[in-house]
Amino acid sequence: MSLRRLIGIYRGRSYARPRAALIPRLFPGPGAGPASCLFVCLLTWAFAAGACAATLSVPSGFKTIQEALDHASHGDLVHVAAGRYKGNIRLKAGVALQGEGSGSTFIEGDGTSSVVEGAGGAAIEGFTITGSGRKSAVGAGIDAGISCNSAPMTIANNRITGNNAGISLSYSPSNVINNEITGSHTFAIYQSYSDSLVSNNVIYGNTSYGVFNSHSSPEIFNNTIVGNLAGILSIASRGVIKNNIISDNAGGGVVKRTEGPAPDGAEPLVSNNLFWNNNGNDFKQSPGAVLRAPLFVDDARHDYRLRGNSPALAGGEGGVEMGAFGGIYAQKQVPAPPKEKSYASMRDMGYKLQGGGADITKAGRASARADFEANCAVCHGTRGRGDGQMANTLDVRPRDLADGRLMSSRTDDDLFKVIREGGRSAGFSDVMVSFGAALSDDAIRDIVRFIRTDICKCRYEGKGPEK
Numbered sequence: 242m243s244l245r246r247l248i249g250i251y252r253g254r255s256y257a258r259p260r261a262a263l264i265p266r267l268f269p270g271p272g273a274g275p276a277s278c279l280f281v282c283l284l285t286w287a288f289a290a291g292a293c294a295a296t297l298s299v300p301s302g303f304k305t306i307q308e309a310l311d312h313a314s315h316g317d318l319v320h321v322a323a324g325r326y327k328g329n330i331r332l333k334a335g336v337a338l339q340g341e342g343s344g345s346t347f348i349e350g351d352g353t354s355s356v357v358e359g360a361g362g363a364a365i366e367g368f369t370i371t372g373s374g375r376k377s378a379v380g381a382g383i384d385a386g387i388s389c390n391s392a393p394m395t396i397a398n399n400r401i402t403g404n405n406a407g408i409s410l411s412y413s414p415s416n417v418i419n420n421e422i423t424g425s426h427t428f429a430i431y432q433s434y435s436d437s438l439v440s441n442n443v444i445y446g447n448t449s450y451g452v453f454n455s456h457s458s459p460e461i462f463n464n465t466i467v468g469n470l471a472g473i474l475s476i477a478s479r480g481v482i483k484n485n486i487i488s489d490n491a492g493g494g495v496v497k498r499t500e501g502p503a504p505d506g507a508e509p510l511v512s513n514n515l516f517w518n519n520n521g522n523d524f525k526q527s528p529g530a531v532l533r534a535p536l537f538v539d540d541a542r543h544d545y546r547l548r549g550n551s552p553a554l555a556g557g558e559g560g561v562e563m564g565a566f567g568g569i570y571a572q573k574q575v576p577a578p579p580k581e582k583s584y585a586s587m588r589d590m591g592y593k594l595q596g597g598g599a600d601i602t603k604a605g606r607a608s609a610r611a612d613f614e615a616n617c618a619v620c621h622g623t624r625g626r627g628d629g630q631m632a633n634t635l636d637v638r639p640r641d642l643a644d645g646r647l648m649s650s651r652t653d654d655d656l657f658k659v660i661r662e663g664g665r666s667a668g669f670s671d672v673m674v675s676f677g678a679a680l681s682d683d684a685i686r687d688i689v690r691f692i693r694t695d696i697c698k699c700r701y702e703g704k705g706p707e708k
């Protein structure tokens with residue numbers, strides 16, 4: 242692959258990052274010469290499968306990306322020419338999907354659910370990915386640009402913008418490398434039970450956390466995390482947070498939560514990060530912390546390369562450059578996708594995976610149940626008993642919605658209001674987040690009915706205790 246081709250790939254990016262051009266792509270594109278087949282065979286897991294990978298082309302061979310994916314086999318490469326491709330897609334296990342580059346090749350979601358549904362051992366690179374649905378809250382049911390449920394994979398060299406969450410990883414330890422993630426309505430990267438490698442990403446201007454970790458031990462190296470609600474949240478998580486630049490995040494730099502009995506004491510190893518102008522930070526005193534302005538080339542244009550006098554240039558461990566333009570993956574091969582089955586055993590270990598989202602505009606009990614599973618069960622538990630996956634990690638215990646005595650003291654309007662406006666609106670904690678933006682009023686009314694018919698099996702009997 243010629244250097245010209247490598248540089249060309251990045252020309253369309255919204256901010257200049259010439260040194261990123263040194264990062265090889267995951268897979269050589271088609272037409273790279275007869276050597277390329279051997280190259281693909283040697284470099285990818287296809288070799289182990291004993292067959293040389295085929296390349297399927299869109300739109301010349303197949304009209305849509307999904308059509309090509311549906312025809313691809315394990316180890317194949319689906320190559321997508323520059324252009325705009327509308328509609329959500331589902332990746333296929335062990336298949337690599339490659340666009341011409343994030344500046345020229347767009348996957349535009351249809352505004353419902355996630356734009357790209359991941360698959361085990363798959364890879365995606367070289368796209369702009371935008372336009373997910375807005376189904377929110379925490380858990381595997383969250384709509385995202387790329388959503389992986391029990392599907393560890395590689396996500397590299399993409400621009401992920403204007404989605405609900407950017408990337409959502411649930412039981413999916415993945416490689417997330419050299420992406421630009423911006424303009425998410427919630428988290429840029431959400432991961433639970435996923436020990437991912439998150440490296441060399443530029444994460445800015447997202448409405449919630451840059452990287453949200455729950456019950457995970459990720460390696461978070463050399464990212465630039467600027468101007469999000471908060472930088473990194475670590476809930477009952479370990480892992481390593483190193484050589485990152487974390488600045489101007491109003492809600493905190495790296496925030497740790499380990500409350501609750503079960504996974505208490507979990508703490509990431511934090512070292513050699515630059516922290517600047519974050520409002521609060523649990524790791525300001527960590528080894529090698531640099532507490533000075535990062536001196537980016539041009540904040541206003543989101544050009545987060547470093548100026549010659551930046552304290553981050555040599556602030557990383559061993560004197561290497563901090564942030565998304567330094568460190569090993571700034572110049573080296575992106576690792577091959579993780580093996581697709583490596584986390585399937587989590588199911589066997591008794592973790593219940595959350596179902597996908599329902600059509601929230603459709604009335605009825607079934608969709609309310611699905612909405613509840615996707616949005617509420619992570620805290621309240623699938624039966625509403627206050628024992629969801631995250632229950633032990635929160636400051637405040639989620640309410641036992643199956644408690645008939647308590648729930649019969651609440652009117653339907655009380656419940657509607659708490660769900661729509663959040664806990665604070667009723668004098669409760671705002672750990673109970675508001676769902677007004679994620680769920681329609683009709684959907685919330687259905688959920689209230691569902692709580693009555695299926696969870697507390699109760700109705701309003703007159704005002705009772707406050708809690």
Ligand code: HEC
Pocket residue numbers: 378379612613616617618619620621631635637638639640651655656659660664668669670671672673674676688708
């Ligand atoms: C991030 C965790 C979390 C999620 C997600 C969550 N809740 Fe809650 N919820 C809580 C907590 C914590 C409380 C208790 C707040 C307090 O005690 O101050 C609560 C309280 C409530 C209450 C108030 C009960 C009362 O006493 O009146 C209702 C109703 C409720 N949640 C319903 C829901 C529904 C429906 C969803 C999904 C659409 C949901 N919650 C999602 C954490 C959560």
